[in-house]
Amino acid sequence: MRTKPVEYTGWGRTLSATSDTARPERQSSLAAAMDSMPAPPLGSLRSYGDACLNDAKPAISTVRLDRVTAFDADTGLLTAEPGVRIGDLVRRLAPLGWLPPVMPGTGFATVGGSVAMDVHGKNHHHAGSFGQHVTALALVTPKGRKTAKTGSELFKATVGGLGQTGAIASAEMQLLRCKGDVMMVTERRIGDWDEHLGLLDASEATYTVGWIDATATGRNLGRGVLEEGETGAGLVPPAKRGRRVPFDAPSFALSSPIVRLFNAAYWRRIPQRGRTVVKPIDDFFFPLDKIHDWNRLYGKAGFHQFQCVVPLDQAPALRQMLETIAKSGLASPLAVLKRMGPGRAGYMSFPMEGYTLAVDFPNRGRARHIVEGLTEAARDAGGRIYFAKDSVATPELIAGMYPEQAKWVKAVAKLDPERALQTDLVRRLDLRGVA
């Protein structure tokens, strides 16, 4: 199997790696690659930190394994190779009345990555996590081909398992019915934190998310925009796709006064009484995909994303965290608050019933320090951080966040005793340490 030395970064561009990378285009070559050079599988590299990095060690890119290999238009059962992108599924399936059951915030995420991170979406409170809709997995492990049925130990170790059980050769999933490829979106202005949580708790929409102005302080703390969406049929102009960010933005582009102004304008753009708009489906689910390489807006130094979830009764702790963020003057316009249901499918899945907060920080000044502090606060509140986002935590900071970690370590060790599948994140957080 021929490999190529590839230099790459996580989406946040704070961490990078160089790997001898194999890029199989067929199932048979995927198995051959894992056989001759066991290595972690990589997808679109949309994890922000180093979950998708394996510096100075080999890697297997699955992006060319990108076919839908079975689809039943009556039952909505679909089998896809790991490199199929969620956004492509949306564009192809929505007109037929089906949607991926769970969609992360970017359509560039792959099916393989969505399994490995057990991703959640704007419908988590109803539909649960991605892995809960996966009905079967075919894996290529360092110990050969395996299949994993829902609920089995191997399945639970693979879903949310950070690629540590091998490469996903294909995933079978149950799609959700939708009315068409148009979204009816209701947007409401939210004045403060309590109102924000109240509206998230009360929302009965299929898809709900709260944009939060993470620069607002004082009585405006927690203000934002609640977005609720339902699929519908109709005719809207298709989403404009594919504008690029041609260069790394200078660091003042996202400096505190500019973000403050932008956020205020973004908030005021919604009329006082709220409004309902009709959008192309991918505009609602993947708003940032319109701008390719938007990570370059943060400049050369890149950015950190912090995402945690805390139990429902720990909302005050989350408010405290938001206060820290707002006071830091480092938050970017990208901040999201959401109520999660209990749905999760793997030992290392991120979701838990509670509130999740995600915020971007340009990589400068005290950003790392703040993220560390927030991670600690999340841990102390009985919550956890999302490994798909993390680039700064340490083994101590995440201790106890994932109560089923020991089961996962045991299952993973059986398939990969040589630890050939470890990524930079797994090593940094010593996730497999306690075998």
Next chain:
Amino acid sequence: MNETWIIFGATSSMARAFARAVSERGDAVWLAGRDLADIGALATDCSLRGAAHAEVLEFDARKPETFGPIAAKAEAAEGTVNAAVFVGSMPPQADIDADPSLLDGVVTDSHAGPARMLHMLAPIIEARGAGCVVGVGSVAGDRGRIGNYVYGSAKAGFHTYLSGLRNRLTRSGGHVVTVKPGFVDTAMTWGIPGMFLVAAPEAVASDILKAVARKRDTIYTPFFWRFIMLIIRSIPERIFKKMSI
């Protein structure tokens, strides 16, 4: 319009991109190649992308007995039958130097096999007065170079065959497009040192479709390879023979 594309060498990533592009237009695709399990996966993918019909056919350039059934099926098909050939093999020149018998396989895969197959389809295109043949050659076929001249010579032979076939089919309303790709980002070029300006297979597929629509005769893809090869072809042999590019 009832258009069918027979795509030879359907496991290659250029062929995959091309098959998807014609599927999205609603054409029927017959995917022909050796790894039938792999092609089966592509067939489902093409159906979901809108192909009127997607079928898997066995085709092995080194097994002429696989050609007959394809020609017979094309004969029986309704509408316009088009063919796109993405077949070829490129073992490292050093391997061929060590074992000259490998040369036969390269010529069969890249020239003799596909040409014989096309020769069986040509009467069908003539009889229907319509149909397009896309033959994928290579910039390597424009001039023999020390690093790759066995592959290059096979592709050069294929180019000449396509040019003659174009001369023939034009008379009855058919058309032949010769495609000369530069470096394309496929499994064949992945990890080979010295690649530059590597094009995505999707870009190549879209160039090919444009060439088919406009009835172009020979295209380079990406387009700038026309100029690169113009320079390489105009170097006098006396100098070229001492170069290693």
